[in-house]
Amino acid sequence: MQATINDAARLSRRSFLGASGAAAGAFTFGFSFPLASPGLARTSAPEVNAWVVVKPDETVVIRIARIEMGQGSLTGLSQLVAEELECDWDKVTFELVKPGKNSARNNVWGRQSTGGSRAIRGSHEYVRKGGATARAMLVEAAAREWGVPAGECSVSKGVITHDASGRSTTYGAVAKAANAITPPDEVILKDPADWTIAGQPVKRIDTMDKLNGALVYSTDVTFPDMLVAVPKACPVHGGKLVSFDASAITNMRGVEHVLRVDDETVAVVADTFWRAKTALDALPIEWDEGENAGVSSETIAEMLREGLTAETPYIGNEAGDAKGVLAGADRVIEADYSFPYLNHAPMEVLSATIRWTPERCEMWGATQVPESALSAMAEAAGLAPEACEVNVTRIGGSFGRRLQSDYVGMATRIARQIPNRYVKMMWTREEDMVQGRFHPVTQCRLRAAVDTDGNLEALHMRISGQSIAAYAFPGAMTENGDPFVFQGLNPDGDETAIGYTIPNLLVDHAMRNPHIRPGAWRGVNLNQNAVYLESFIDEIAHETGQDPLDFRRKLMANHPKHLAVLEAAARGVGWDTPPPEGIHRGLAQIMGFGSYVAAAAEVSVSDGWVKIHRIVAATDPGHVVNPQQVEAQVAGSFVYGLSAMLYGECTVRDGRIEQENFDTYNVMRLDEMPEVEVIAIPSGGFWGGVGEPTIAVAAPAVLNAIFAATGKRVRNMPLQNFDFRANPS
Structure with a gap:
């Protein structure tokens, strides 16, 4: 395969995410979507509450709550923020936003769902405003320190300069002071003709994690003493689970549970995926395939x-x-x-790791719609959304399949029957293909x-x-x-x-x-x-x-x-x-x-x-x-x-x-x-x-x-x- 591109001005697509804490003293900038509540704009706490975090070592952390599934939105959206921020691109990194935290902050990061090629086209304006507003606050902090008007200062690659006196400082040096600055009501965004970071073929910022194996996909998630659940639903959509003979497999090595998940699904839970799958293959199951069994x-x-x-x-x-x-x-x-x-057939099959307790339910896994996944998990868990959280991982291909959260509810219903344990639900390739959307x-x-x-x-x-x-x-x-x-x-x-x-x-x-x-x-x-x-x-x-x-x-x-x-x-x-x-x-x-x-x-x-x-x-x-x-x-x-x-x-x-x-x-x-x-x-x-x-x-x-x-x-x-x-x- 060979691909070339013939024009200088270009576009990336879809989404990217971010969340976690900043180092103490870092400048953390956030705003209420869309820039409506300056009360959320300042914090000195090392917690998720921001779009832009500037650490004392000059590292710039960009948080944008769209999903990365291989399409490059982590890089594209970071470029848009960094362009308006005027930071050093070589010092940019990112974090992943959790939907529970987003909800708790009055949806400060806006919508997280990623589909329809909307990650960039649906959020470009407010993420650019985030970068521009952060830049204005950092420049204002430096100007106050020097006792000069902010309009006399310029910034390039995270270095602020007072043009008249030649004095300069860095974003990291004024980051803490910038927390005290009230965000401006309005900012002027750059003309795309003046872009120097956006519009350029910069390298993707998540490539190294893929190359060195550090990147964690949903199926990579592991915890000590974790169990693995492998489900099987009626192969005829709309059919029912009549019965299964758990006694036929309970003595198989590693098997800990054989569960009715819902009206259509049974799951075998074991200490490894292969032992759960092997036992499930041996499990006698009776289905009521219903009237759809005659369809061709x-x-x-x-x-x-x-x-x-x-x-x-x-x-x-x-x-x-x-x-x-x-x-x-x-x-x-x-x-x-x-x-x-047609089947989505992503390389990574559906999976989710859930830990359920009577007080809290948490998920580690991949989804294109974190808000919907959180809602589906809360409903299946029997808990309020505020008592639940989704820790979003990267996706090994999705192509629209993870726009629906059926597998999240299924994983939660399984984990609810095994309290206080980490339970990873994994579909087999065959189940993933047969039970697709x-x-x-x-x-x-x-x-x-x-x-x-x-x-x-x-x-x-x-x-x-x-x-x-x-x-x-x-x-x-x-x-x-x-x-x-x-x-x-x-x-x-x-x-x-x-x-x-x-x-x-x-x-x-x-x-x-x-x-x-x-x-x-x-x-x-x-x-x-x-x-x-x-x-x-x-x-x-x-x-x-x-x-x-x-x-x-x-x-x-x-x-x-x-x-x-x-x-x-x-x-x-x-x-x-x-x-x-x-x-x-x-x-x-x-x-x-x-x-x-x-x-x-x-x-x-x-x-x-x-x-x-x-x-x-x-x-x-x-x-x-x-x-x-x-x-x-x-x-x-x-x-x-x-x-x-x-x-x-x-x-x-x-x-x-x-x-x-x-x-x-x-x-x-x-x-x-x-x-x-x-x-x-x-x-x-x-x-x-x-x-x-x-x-x-x-x-x-x-x-x-x-x-x-x-x-x-x-x-x-x-x-x-x-x-x-x-x-x-």
């Missing part, structure tokens, strides 16, 4: 096919009279697409009316399938159903926009919810919507004898940001020049998670073997905080998106997910990865995400290139189900 991929597909023609009240985007124009059109182009269930299954029927000149007069997109919100976030449902279903297909003015001017447009959703539990999978519904829309736009172009880029250009005249990234990707791949012999190209664009993205792919196909040679990606996220992180996130998202296109599919038989491990749920290998080139063209004025929007354009760009190479249109993923196979050579 075929019955689910039939349910969704019915939705393609059914009446529905759920409309995501509408202009003109698409149905009327289609009914009277001389030429209608029609195609049906589908998108399968899967990317929802959908089908889509697209119908287009074109005139004799090949102009697109009307488009109707009917999506039939599952709603994540209906299952996981029912409060998000509206009169138009699940708004997340329409990601990338919304009207202009919303966070996402379709990017094309079509005089008669209808995008609607027939909600059909099988029993398989859905969840937010990296990129969420933008993934299938980009495949549906961009593949079909490509179909229309070819059916009407038009170049796919020229056809899109006509539709995008009123969408300059969409068009700019598409043009950049096309230029980068050399669209207007002939490709090497045997190489064929495809394009795709979409907007999602606040950013405009496009991709151009080059592939070759020989005897059914598909070789993806190169993908050029273009993104406009508004601002770029760290170009290295843009490059890494785009390339990483392509791994995820192309793995799904090539191999990703979870099938259902007898009501249960069939793929239980990586032997049946394949992912891309290094030698299958194309060269990736990233073009960042931040236009300013808004803040978008990076890691999720770009995943959506990888698959349709490659699928369109495969059509250009073969004349065969792939409308259902993955490729392994057809005559195409990945060729790494």
Whole structure:
């Protein structure tokens, strides 16, 4: 895999965390979100109450309560704070915030949840204000010591200088005095054009901990005399646990408990993971699989096919009279697409370590939503949230799975039955795969009316399938159903926009919810919507004898940001020049998670073997905080998106997910990865995400290139189900 980046101004994505005590005498700055309560702004206590901590040795500790799961937000958000603080980047470190402490401080750190590529775009302003306000207080402390106006002082890399007299001091020297300074009511943030730390490709600040093994993931947590619980739930979602014969395994080595966790789940608790797993495998269990035991991929597909023609009240985007124009059109182009269930399959399986007592419950583990994890733990523990705490660890991959806290409640219910002991609950890989919260299954029927000149007069997109919100976030449902279903297909003015001017447009959703539990999978519904829309736009172009880029250009005249990234990707791949012999190209664009993205792919196909040679990606996220992180996130998202296109599919038989491990749920290998080139063209004025929007354009760009190479249109993923196979050579 090779990735390069072609622009100087860039953006990082998602989140990072911080919390713990500062050394005595350190300057600890904090504010009530969003800078509303100066009463929380000063403390001399070595406790978590701050965004910026300056220690006497000049170390700068930055605390930001977003989650780091490999996407680099620890570094990106630290850059934003350090930029406004004007500190020495080489002396910056970080701490992790606990949700209980955040709640006790009136949510001084704001929201901690991390998803939807929101870590930076959702918190950039107030973290920058934190750095700027801290800088003002430190400069004021030095100015008072010298008896001069603060406006006569400047600061660079943590050194404050009185320009007229030449006197200077350091942040560490005035840190204690700064605690007595009242924070200013307003601060002026830097123009991004003047950034020197943000906007630069600085090294990630957590890399060394990964290299030397110091970094602790959830599965690394250990305590003396700790027990390990391995659970197993009914493999058919919605089924029940009838009974189990604990006597069959209680004499096995290391086994201490065999527990009913809830109506669906049993757990074996032992002194090691392997002994617990071995005993669980030997445990006789009787399940009541219920009516869902008869469900299969075929019955689910039939349910969704019915939705393609059914009446529905759920409309995501509408202009003109698409149905009327289609009914009277001389030429209608029609195609049906589908998108399968997908598993998050993070390298680190779900786990959590809990210690429950009648007075307090504490967790050590990974979550994307510390507040929700705390709430789920408190409910399962039977305690008030104030009596609970979550010690957040780093995450070995999540991709949206840990947005739901089902495993936290399960771990707590187990630990509650074993008071005063540290109990680590760990899922097996098989349990993690079978009990996932899967990317929802959908089908889509697209119908287009074109005139004799090949102009697109009307488009109707009917999506039939599952709603994540209906299952996981029912409060998000509206009169138009699940708004997340329409990601990338919304009207202009919303966070996402379709990017094309079509005089008669209808995008609607027939909600059909099988029993398989859905969840937010990296990129969420933008993934299938980009495949549906961009593949079909490509179909229309070819059916009407038009170049796919020229056809899109006509539709995008009123969408300059969409068009700019598409043009950049096309230029980068050399669209207007002939490709090497045997190489064929495809394009795709979409907007999602606040950013405009496009991709151009080059592939070759020989005897059914598909070789993806190169993908050029273009993104406009508004601002770029760290170009290295843009490059890494785009390339990483392509791994995820192309793995799904090539191999990703979870099938259902007898009501249960069939793929239980990586032997049946394949992912891309290094030698299958194309060269990736990233073009960042931040236009300013808004803040978008990076890691999720770009995943959506990888698959349709490659699928369109495969059509250009073969004349065969792939409308259902993955490729392994057809005559195409990945060729790494």
